[in-house]
Amino acid sequence: MTARFLISKTPPRWLGALTIVAVLAMLVLPLLLSNYYLGLATQMMIFALFAMSLDLLIGYTGMASLGHAAYFGIAAYATGLLALNLGWNVWLALPAGLFAAALAAALFGLLALRTRGSYFLMITLALSQVVWGVASGWRSMTGGDDGLPDVPRPDLGFGVSLGADAAFYYFVLLMAGAGAFLLVRIVASPFGYALRGIRESETRMLALGYAVRRYRLAAFVLAGTFAGLAGCLYVYYNRFVSPDYLQVIRSAEVLLMVIMGGAGTLIGPAIGAALIVLLENVISAYTERWLLVLGVIYILVALFAPRGIVGFVRELRAKRGAS
Amino acid sequence: MTFWLVQTLNGISFGMLLFLLAAGLSLIFGLMKILNLTHGSFYLLGGYLGLLVLHRTGSFVLAVLAASLAIAVVGVVIERFFLRRFHLQELPQVLVTFGFLFIFSDLTTLIWGGNPQTMPKPEMFANSLQLGSFFYPSYRLFIIGFGLVVAVLLWWLQEGTRIGAMVRASVDDEEVARALGINVSLLFTLVFALGAFLAALGGVMGGPIVGVYPGADFEVLLLGFVVVIIGGLGSLKGALAGGLIVGLLDNFGKVFFPELALFTIFAPMVLILAVRPAGLFGRE
Numbered sequence: 001m002t003a004r005f006l007i008s009k010t011p012p013r014w015l016g017a018l019t020i021v022a023v024l025a026m027l028v029l030p031l032l033l034s035n036y037y038l039g040l041a042t043q044m045m046i047f048a049l050f051a052m053s054l055d056l057l058i059g060y061t062g063m064a065s066l067g068h069a070a071y072f073g074i075a076a077y078a079t080g081l082l083a084l085n086l087g088w089n090v091w092l093a094l095p096a097g098l099f100a101a102a103l104a105a106a107l108f109g110l111l112a113l114r115t116r117g118s119y120f121l122m123i124t125l126a127l128s129q130v131v132w133g134v135a136s137g138w139r140s141m142t143g144g145d146d147g148l149p150d151v152p153r154p155d156l157g158f159g160v161s162l163g164a165d166a167a168f169y170y171f172v173l174l175m176a177g178a179g180a181f182l183l184v185r186i187v188a189s190p191f192g193y194a195l196r197g198i199r200e201s202e203t204r205m206l207a208l209g210y211a212v213r214r215y216r217l218a219a220f221v222l223a224g225t226f227a228g229l230a231g232c233l234y235v236y237y238n239r240f241v242s243p244d245y246l247q248v249i250r251s252a253e254v255l256l257m258v259i260m261g262g263a264g265t266l267i268g269p270a271i272g273a274a275l276i277v278l279l280e281n282v283i284s285a286y287t288e289r290w291l292l293v294l295g296v297i298y299i300l301v302a303l304f305a306p307r308g309i310v311g312f313v314r315e316l317r318a319k320r321g322a323s
Numbered sequence: 324m325t326f327w328l329v330q331t332l333n334g335i336s337f338g339m340l341l342f343l344l345a346a347g348l349s350l351i352f353g354l355m356k357i358l359n360l361t362h363g364s365f366y367l368l369g370g371y372l373g374l375l376v377l378h379r380t381g382s383f384v385l386a387v388l389a390a391s392l393a394i395a396v397v398g399v400v401i402e403r404f405f406l407r408r409f410h411l412q413e414l415p416q417v418l419v420t421f422g423f424l425f426i427f428s429d430l431t432t433l434i435w436g437g438n439p440q441t442m443p444k445p446e447m448f449a450n451s452l453q454l455g456s457f458f459y460p461s462y463r464l465f466i467i468g469f470g471l472v473v474a475v476l477l478w479w480l481q482e483g484t485r486i487g488a489m490v491r492a493s494v495d496d497e498e499v500a501r502a503l504g505i506n507v508s509l510l511f512t513l514v515f516a517l518g519a520f521l522a523a524l525g526g527v528m529g530g531p532i533v534g535v536y537p538g539a540d541f542e543v544l545l546l547g548f549v550v551v552i553i554g555g556l557g558s559l560k561g562a563l564a565g566g567l568i569v570g571l572l573d574n575f576g577k578v579f580f581p582e583l584a585l586f587t588i589f590a591p592m593v594l595i596l597a598v599r600p601a602g603l604f605g606r607e
Contacts, residue, residue, distance in 0.1 A: 118356065119601070255421075263414075299405065306415055
């Protein structure tokens with residue numbers, strides 16, 4: 001049963017039913033939750049998309065980027081700056097943000113993909129720090145460490161404003177949902193299977209005639225673009241962008257979300273993201289030592305759940321199936 | 324002319340601190356293929372512990388020795404009990420070393436607060452020396468000399484001693500080295516401890532120049548990365564050359580383009596990356 005579920009391309013029927021129930025639940029959430037929890041749910045969706053975008057690299061292509069916040073932040077800054085300085089509405093500013101993230105990912109990808117392993121880790125981290133350095137140093141443009149306040153909530157035109165929290169929640173649900181749907185389709189496509197092939201054996205894929213470099217770059221740009229979408233949504237959610245968006249900690253956090261949830265599953269990183277967002281909010285209410293707690297979680301995940309939550313559940317099911 | 328000389332000396336002395344940091348990073352990677360993200364913490368913890376000992380005893384030498392040895396022990400614990408089980412597993416290694424980076428970062432803020440601390444220079448080097456037409460702080464000259472001595476010692480350790488030969492053998496072929504009876508796992512611990520020792524040494528020695536402050540762990544980790552990306556990971560020569568290059572670039576960048584200081588380091592890094600992805604002295 002488990003084995004067939006892992007191998008077969010068509011998911012089992014209960015998964016479809018579960019998806020429908022989940023979507024319905026998310027649609028009625030604004031009726032049930034206070035504004036605080038609605039905001040929390042909105043954040044969870046944004047970071048779920050962010051984590052899923054990184055999973056395309058880590059889980060499917062086998063490339064661990066330590067600088068994924070760069071694309072999140074670049075898109076956020078681009079959208080924020082265009083909305084503030086040129087008064088662009090969401091229809092223009094959001095695609096522009098995505099374009100900026102894609103462009104940066106293409107540029108950084110060309111450099112970073114010349115290397116492998118630890119070099120790749122270091123270079124992606126270093127490149128993201130370049131962006132952080134520019135954001136915090138170029139005061140006249142980015143406001144330096146103070147960031148850019150008062151980014152307006154999107155206005156869709158036709159009298160539809162997303163100023164209210166519930167309306168904005170639905171906007172994020174739609175955008176993040178669309179992003180997640182596209183990612184699911186991408187990993188299930190022949191392209192997605194080629195990425196898995198590269199993860200397993202680059203030399204074999206080369207021998208089979210795949211243009212591995214181009215596939216890697218395409219995955220890198222796609223991952224950057226979806227991270228950018230999360231960044232755009234986050235700047236509209238916070239109505240604020242600062243160099244914090246680009247910090248190493250943010251890149252490290254999204255990496256944790258992916259691994260804690262289960263790399264290579266998409267649903268896992270989404271769960272991981274929701275958990276970390278929840279934990280951060282709950283723990284920050286009691287203590288200022290969130291970073292300490294986060295550090296401990298890193299080590300615990302490495303020691304006890306290296307395959308993540310989804311991997312753990314699968315192992316459990318496999319055991320039960322075998323006995 | 325004086326301006327150029329002073330700034331060059333400033334850059335070289337800072338570069339020597341970066342060398343201490345990057346040498347450890349490089350040694351650890353060279354032998355175990357671990358990218359140690361906790362390395363910046365070793366530097367910062369070394370600085371704070373050095374301050375502690377200095378305040379208690381008033382002896383700079385004691386501060387340097389005690390702090391570096393204590394951090395070497397921390398390194399042994401991390402290697403033995405946490406990294407050991409993840410040999411050649413990149414992602415768990417990244418998680419563990421990230422975890423300790425965050426834990427130490429938060430602990431140091433908790434214990435020593437958010438304000439930068441200054442470390443007094445050792446009395447012997449508190450003065451300035453006259454170099455031709457200008458005066459220059461003798462402590463910075465001492466750092467340059469000290470860095471060179473460490474470089475020679477490390478080179479001798481690697482090329483001239485039995486332990487160095489064992490390390491080189493393990494770098495080349497770990498399995499054969501094990502089969503020959505070399506205790507590779509002990510070497511791992513020793514080299515990791517040495518790396519932590521060097522980073523802490525940089526933290527204490529650098530205290531009187533750059534201060535000891537929260538966030539320095541992330542900052543020097545990044546600079547260390549740039550050094551080994553430029554010089555080549557796993558190479559001592561690369562760590563020295565890269566350290567000096569980055570030290571000079573950083574110093575002149577801050578003087579000439581204060582708004583884009585980081586850029587003067589990263590632009591050359593990107594250039595080298597495009598031409599030689601493995602760095603100046605790295606193995607392809």
